[in-house]
Amino acid sequence: MFELLTERLEGAFKKLRGHGRLSESNIDEAMREVRRALLEADVNYKVARSFIAKVKEEAIGQEVLKTVSPSQQVVKVVHDQLVGLMGNQSAGLTLSETPPSVVMMVGLQGAGKTTTSGKLGLLLKSQGKNPLLVAADVYRPAAVDQLRILGEQVGVPVYHAPEGTDPVDICKQAMDRATENHHDVVILDTAGRLHVDDERMDEVFNIREAVTPSDILFVCDAMTGQDAVAAASAFYEKLNFTGVVLTRMDSDTRGGAALSIREVTGVPIKFIGTSEKPEGLEIFHPDRMASRILGMGDVLTLVERAQSTIDEDQAKKIEQKLRTASFTFDDFLEQMAQIRKMGPLDQLMKMIPGVSKAMPDMQVDEGAFSHIEAIIFSMTKDERAKPHIINGSRRKRIAKGSGQNIQEVNKLIKQFNMMQKMMKRMSRMEKSGRMAMPMLQ
Amino acid sequence: MLSRLIDKFKKGLAKTREGMVQKIREVIRLRPKLDEETLEEIEEILIQADVGIDPTLRIIDSLRERIASGEKVEDPENMVQEFLEDEIRKILQPEKAAPVTEISNKPHVILIVGVNGVGKTTSIGKLAQKFANEGKKVLLAAGDTFRAAAIEQLDIWATRTGSDIVKHQPGADSASVAFDALQAAQSRGSDIVLIDTAGRLHTKVNLMEEVKKIRRVIDKALPGAPHETLLVLDATTGQNAVTQARQFHETCELTGLILAKLDGTAKGGVVIAIADDLDLPVRFVGLGEGPDDLDDFDAENFVRALFEG
Ligand SMILES: Nc1nc2c(ncn2[C@@H]2O[C@H](COP(=O)(O)OP(=O)(O)O)[C@@H](O)[C@H]2O)c(=O)[nH]1
Ligand SMILES: [Mg+2]
Numbered sequence A: 001m002f003e004l005l006t007e008r009l010e011g012a013f014k015k016l017r018g019h020g021r022l023s024e025s026n027i028d029e030a031m032r033e034v035r036r037a038l039l040e041a042d043v044n045y046k047v048a049r050s051f052i053a054k055v056k057e058e059a060i061g062q063e064v065l066k067t068v069s070p071s072q073q074v075v076k077v078v079h080d081q082l083v084g085l086m087g088n089q090s091a092g093l094t095l096s097e098t099p100p101s102v103v104m105m106v107g108l109q110g111a112g113k114t115t116t117s118g119k120l121g122l123l124l125k126s127q128g129k130n131p132l133l134v135a136a137d138v139y140r141p142a143a144v145d146q147l148r149i150l151g152e153q154v155g156v157p158v159y160h161a162p163e164g165t166d167p168v169d170i171c172k173q174a175m176d177r178a179t180e181n182h183h184d185v186v187i188l189d190t191a192g193r194l195h196v197d198d199e200r201m202d203e204v205f206n207i208r209e210a211v212t213p214s215d216i217l218f219v220c221d222a223m224t225g226q227d228a229v230a231a232a233s234a235f236y237e238k239l240n241f242t243g244v245v246l247t248r249m250d251s252d253t254r255g256g257a258a259l260s261i262r263e264v265t266g267v268p269i270k271f272i273g274t275s276e277k278p279e280g281l282e283i284f285h286p287d288r289m290a291s292r293i294l295g296m297g298d299v300l301t302l303v304e305r306a307q308s309t310i311d312e313d314q315a316k317k318i319e320q321k322l323r324t325a326s327f328t329f330d331d332f333l334e335q336m337a338q339i340r341k342m343g344p345l346d347q348l349m350k351m352i353p354g355v356s357k358a359m360p361d362m363q364v365d366e367g368a369f370s371h372i373e374a375i376i377f378s379m380t381k382d383e384r385a386k387p388h389i390i391n392g393s394r395r396k397r398i399a400k401g402s403g404q405n406i407q408e409v410n411k412l413i414k415q416f417n418m419m420q421k422m423m424k425r426m427s428r429m430e431k432s433g434r435m436a437m438p439m440l441q
Numbered sequence B: 001m002l003s004r005l006i007d008k009f010k011k012g013l014a015k016t017r018e019g020m021v022q023k024i025r026e027v028i029r030l031r032p033k034l035d036e037e038t039l040e041e042i043e044e045i046l047i048q049a050d051v052g053i054d055p056t057l058r059i060i061d062s063l064r065e066r067i068a069s070g071e072k073v074e075d076p077e078n079m080v081q082e083f084l085e086d087e088i089r090k091i092l093q094p095e096k097a098a099p100v101t102e103i104s105n106k107p108h109v110i111l112i113v114g115v116n117g118v119g120k121t122t123s124i125g126k127l128a129q130k131f132a133n134e135g136k137k138v139l140l141a142a143g144d145t146f147r148a149a150a151i152e153q154l155d156i157w158a159t160r161t162g163s164d165i166v167k168h169q170p171g172a173d174s175a176s177v178a179f180d181a182l183q184a185a186q187s188r189g190s191d192i193v194l195i196d197t198a199g200r201l202h203t204k205v206n207l208m209e210e211v212k213k214i215r216r217v218i219d220k221a222l223p224g225a226p227h228e229t230l231l232v233l234d235a236t237t238g239q240n241a242v243t244q245a246r247q248f249h250e251t252c253e254l255t256g257l258i259l260a261k262l263d264g265t266a267k268g269g270v271v272i273a274i275a276d277d278l279d280l281p282v283r284f285v286g287l288g289e290g291p292d293d294l295d296d297f298d299a300e301n302f303v304r305a306l307f308e309g
Helices: A005-012 A024-040 A045-059 A070-086 A113-126 A143-154 A167-180 A198-211 A228-239 A257-265 A286-294 A299-309 A312-323 A329-341 A345-351 A366-377 A381-385 A392-402 A406-432 B002-018 B020-030 B036-048 B053-068 B076-092 B120-133 B150-161 B174-188 B205-221 B240-252 B270-278 B299-306
Strands: A101-107 A131-136 A185-190 A215-221 A243-247 A269-273 A281-283 B108-113 B138-141 B164-166 B192-195 B228-234 B256-260 B282-286 B294-296
Touching: A024 A045, A024 A070, A024 A286, A024 B053, A045 A070, A045 A257, A045 B036, A070 A257, A070 A286, A101 A113, A101 A198, A101 A228, A113 A131, A113 A143, A113 A185, A113 A215, A113 A243, A113 A269, A113 A281, A131 A143, A131 A167, A143 B150, A167 A185, A167 A198, A185 A198, A198 A228, A215 A228, A215 A257, A228 A257, A243 A257, A257 A269, A257 A286, A329 A366, A329 A381, A366 A392, A366 A406, A392 A406, B036 B053, B036 B076, B053 B076, B053 B270, B076 B270, B076 B299, B108 B120, B108 B174, B108 B205, B108 B240, B120 B138, B120 B150, B120 B192, B120 B228, B120 B256, B120 B282, B120 B294, B138 B150, B138 B174, B150 B164, B164 B174, B174 B192, B174 B205, B205 B240, B228 B240, B228 B270, B228 B282, B240 B270, B256 B270
Parallel strands: A101 A185, A101 A215, A131 A185, A215 A243, A243 A269, B108 B192, B108 B228, B138 B164, B138 B192, B228 B256, B256 B282
Antiparallel strands: A269 A281, B282 B294
C-alpha cells in the first residue's frame, strides 16, 4: 500500500539532472510528494505544512551529491529534519531525588495506559527498583481488576481502594502506602478521559496537584489520526505532561501522530509499546520513527553509508574514467572495495528502492566476490589496465593462478565488457547523479 | 518558543471550533470565483477529519471539474456545500447502513471484532442495552479470555443490562466459549447473542487465524451464524483504520462497522475511505461510555458534523 517515498520522488526529479543545485522549482514537486507521504502517515495537516516549509528552506541551494540521486538526497534532508524535530536522542524516565517518585499515566480511553503501567512496573523492577502500581481508574468496569492481575503477573504490588473512593483520595492514600512500605516509585494508572470532558480533566489535574509527579506520561495510540494534535495540546495545556508513550507500535501504522504531538507540545517521546506482553516496552528512537513515518525502510542507511564510505574524489575519478571509457580492472577492484566497505551485499541490495519488491528472495553470493578478486589479482598490471589484451592463453594462465576454472575467468571478462558498455551508456545519462554500482546489476 | 507554538495551535483549533462550514462559506463569499485556494481550504477540512488523502483529492478533483464545467452558479456557497455533502453521501451509501430491522433468526448472532482498546466490550454493553430496551432476551459471550479482567468487564455489563452471560476461565479457548454460548442461547431461547473477542492487531497472523476459527466454530454450532460480524473502529484512529478494515474483512467477512468514541473531537472521517474501498456500511456510532451512548449511524448528521467544528 505504501510506496517508498523515494520511489515517488524519483518521478518528481526525473527532469533534474545531476549537476547544479536543488532549486525552488524542482523542489516544489518533490515537496508535494513529501507532504503526501506525511499526510498518509497521519501527520497533522498543519504540522505537515509547517514542516514542509522548513524542509524546503533547508534543501534549496544544496548541491546535488554525486553518489546518491537527488530524490535520495531530499529524503535525507526530510529525514534529518524529522529526527531533529522528534528530539535527536532518546529520553528516559524522570524520577525525583527524594523517593517515592510518582509517575502518572494519562490519556484518552483505550490508549493503553493500564498495560503500559504494568510494563513500566516490570521495567523498574528489573532495574532494581521497588515500584507500587496504583489503580486510579474507577470508571471503566473491571479496570481495577485488570491492573491487579497485571501486577500479579509482573510481581509488582498494586494499591487499590474500596469502590466509591475518589480518585484523588486513592492517589493520596497510595502515597502513604508507598512511604510505609518503602516503595521508591509510584505508578498511577488513571482513567481514560476525553480532552473535552472538563470534569474529568479537572479530576486528573487535582491528582497532579495532590501528588506532584516527577514524570507525567501522555499515553497515545500510535495509530491516532489528525486529532492527536487536539488531544495532546489539551492534555498538555491542563497538565504539562513531561513525556509521551506511543502504544501499538507493533502494528503497521506509520505513526505520524508522533510528529504531531512532539511538534505541538515539544515534549519528548520516551517509550514505545511493542507487544501485549509485559516486556513489550522499548526506548523511543527518533531516527527509526522518522523512517517509519516516511514509509521508507532503509534507504537512508544506504545514503548514509554511501556518503561516509565512498569519497567524492574517488567517485569523480571513476566517473571521469567512465566518460572516457578508460575504466580498468584496477578501477573495478577499487570500486568493489568501496562498495564492500558499505556492508554485506544482499543487505545493501535490499536497501535500494524497488529491489526487495522486485526480487524478494534475491541472494548475493559474497563468495563470488572473492573469486572475482582472486582472478583480478592474478592478472598482470598490463592486463588490468588494458583488458582487451587478455587472450586465450592469458586466460588459461589467470585461471591457474587464481585457482578458478577457465569458465569463471571468461565469465568475468564478459561481464566486465558488458559493464563497460553499460557504463558508457550510463555515463551518457550520468548527469542524473545516481550512484554507479554496476557490479550489483 | 514552546508556548508560542502551542498558542498558534490553540488559535488554529479555536478557529476549527468556530465552525468549518462558516469558514468555507466565508472563503467562498470572499472569492466567489472558487479558485485553487478555496479548493485547498476544503481539502484541509477533509484531511483534518481523517478522510485520507486519496478520497480527499478525488472529491476535490470532481469539485474542480464541476466548477470548470462553466455552469452558471447562482449561489456558490450553497453549491459547494451541497456538492460535498452529496459526494460523501454517495460514498457512504447510508441506505446500506440501515440497521437490520426485522431480525428473523433466533438467536440472531453478532460477532464483534477489532484491535485492542477500540471499544469492543463497551459497544457490546451498549448493544445489549439497546436490544434489551426493545424487549429482546440477550446473551453475552465472554470471548476475550486473554486480556486481564476482560471477563469481569463483560460480566459487569451483563449485570448492568440484565443480559445472560456465558464465560469460561481466563486463558480458555474463545471458540469454545462461543460454542457454549450458542448452545446456551438455543436452550434458553435467547433472541440475541453478542460475542466479545480479544483485541488483536490485524497484522498478527496467528491471532487473525484464531478469529477465523471462532467464526467456523460459530457456524458449526449454529449453521448460518454469525449473522453479523461488526468491526469496531476507534474514531480517533487515522489512516491505519483502512488497513484494519481490509484485513479483518478478508479474514472474517465483515458485515459492517461500529465507529466508537465519536464523542471526542475526532471526526472519524476514515470511514469514508473505508466505505469507498470496501463497501462496508457504518452501522452504529459510540458517543460515550454509558449504556445508552450508542446511536444508529446517520449519514446526514455525520456529513454535517464533518464540516462543523
Ligand atoms: N468516550 C468514549 N469512550 C469509549 C467509547 N467506547 C469505549 N470507550 C472507552 O474506551 C476504553 C476501551 O474500551 P473497551 O470496550 O474496553 O475496548 P476493547 O478492548 O475493544 O474491548 C474504555 O475505557 C471505554 O470506556 C465511546 O464511544 N466513547
Ligand atoms: Mg474488550
